[in-house]
Amino acid sequence: MSRRATIRTRHDDPELVARALRPDNTDEMETVVEREDGDAETKTEGAVVTHIEREATGGLHSNVDDYVVNLEVAIDVARSGRDPGEQRELPADAGPASDADSNTTDTS
Numbered sequence: 001m002s003r004r005a006t007i008r009t010r011h012d013d014p015e016l017v018a019r020a021l022r023p024d025n026t027d028e029m030e031t032v033v034e035r036e037d038g039d040a041e042t043k044t045e046g047a048v049v050t051h052i053e054r055e056a057t058g059g060l061h062s063n064v065d066d067y068v069v070n071l072e073v074a075i076d077v078a079r080s081g082r083d084p085g086e087q088r089e090l091p092a093d094a095g096p097a098s099d100a101d102s103n104t105t106d107t108s
Contacts, residue, residue, distance in 0.1 A: 002053050002054065002055055003053070003054050003055070003056070003057050003059075003060040004051070004052065004053045004060075005051075005052045005053075005060055005063075005064050006049065006050070006051050006052075007049070007050045007052070007064070007067060007068075007071075008034075008047050008048070008049045009047060009048050009071065010045065010046070010047050011045070011046065011047070011048060011075070011078065012045055012078075013078055014033045014034075014035075014045070014046040014047060014048045015033055015046075016077075016078045016081070017048050017071075017074045017075060017078050018031050018032070018033050018048045020073070020074035020077050020078065021048065021050070021067075021070055021071060021074050024066070024067075024070045025050075026063065028052060028053050028054050028059075028063065029050060029051065029052050029063065029067070030050065030051045031048060031049070031050040032048075032049050032050075033046055033047070033048060033049070034046055034047045034049050048071075050067060052064060052067065
């Protein structure tokens with residue numbers, strides 16, 4: 001008898017979260033996006049749904065634990081990619097790659 005778990009989480013950008021999660025999925029996992037009813041042009045919210053099926057309870061537990069950690073990272077990535085305020089905190093120009101004066105000529 002196999003053990004199953006379904007994890008459903010709602011997000012503003014479910015496709016981005018699902019894309020971040022899929023590389024970590026095992027053969028026993030499937031991640032899909034479910035949209036809410038309504039106009040697809042105006043509604044971006046939806047749910048990321050992951051189905052996990054394992055033969056042993058311990059294996060299912062381990063996969064669910066790993067998935068939840070990966071989900072937290074995926075949510076952080078999606079949030080930081082969407083928040084323009086975080087991007088402004090980074091320097092726009094790091095300056096020259098070298099301290100050497102680029103106008104000098106080496107005559108050796």
